Amino acid sequence: MKKTLYVTDLDGTLLNTHDRVSDFSIRTINEMVDKGMIFTYATARSLVSASKVTEGLNANIPVIAYNGAFIFQPSTGEILSKEDFNDEERSYVKEILVKHGISPMVYAFVDGVEKVSWIPANENDGVKRYLSSRKGDKRFRSVEDIESLYSGDMFYFTCIGEKEELQPIYDIFSKDDRYRCTIQQELYRPEYWCEIMPALASKSHAIKKYKEMWGCDKVISFGDAINDIPMFEMSDECYAVENAVPELKKVANGIIASNENDGVAKWLLEHVSL
Known part of the structure; x- marks a missing residue:
């Protein structure tokens, strides 16, 4: 059967x-x-x-x-x-996002523990709304600098903001067969999410x-x-x-x-x- x-x-x-x-x-x-x-x-x-x-x-x-x-x-x-990135793929994501002034939420295993890192000084309304909807989530890890943001075994990147600022990021990673990249408007919200993940994810x-x-x-x-x-x-x-x-x-x-x-x-x- x-x-x-x-x-x-x-x-x-x-x-x-x-x-x-x-x-x-x-x-x-x-x-x-x-x-x-x-x-x-x-x-x-x-x-x-x-x-x-x-x-x-x-x-x-x-x-x-x-x-x-x-x-x-x-x-x-x-x-x-x-599915996972290799070190070179992680470094390239960091290079492109820093170059374009995008401050993402970085999902990684830091010292073996799943964490979501972000820089509070760079929060926009979309990020603030996301964080407020998930109060008490022990994965959240605020950091003060870029080196701390891009640390650990990174496996997923989320960029939240205006479509115009995220479109160039999507255009780069969606054409690179090492990655899978999506961009779409948040459900019931005005902001857009651009997400970068391993190609097979x-x-x-x-x-x-x-x-x-x-x-x-x-x-x-x-x-x-x-x-x-x-x-x-x-x-x-x-x-x-x-x-x-x-x-x-x-x-x-x-x-x-x-x-x-x-x-x-x-x-x-x-x-x-x-």
């Missing part, structure tokens, strides 16, 4: 406009997972951030975080798979790994944004929520109810036989 992997994006897809998974969706998905459904989520968020907004969802499901850079076991924090690549790990024959995915297109392209079936961008709807097999109306959970309940 063929095994199917069901994978969903979080923000704008499984999460509602309050950045939470509804009680209905949690109850529905957990009951189906208990019956044998192979389900996970793939997100640009960290494990810490994703675990907070998916509280109540089955924590024994390995999940895809940091846009595919990592596959984690959320109940333990164990890294099951990861993508939802689609991580899903392929996940599919092999679990011996699945088929992938069905759900999403809402342009960065979900590669995930859709590698899926056997793909569905865009009603609130998805037009570009994603064009490549989807179908349109389901919005994130606010439990589109993913309702589709699973109607179409998955266990």
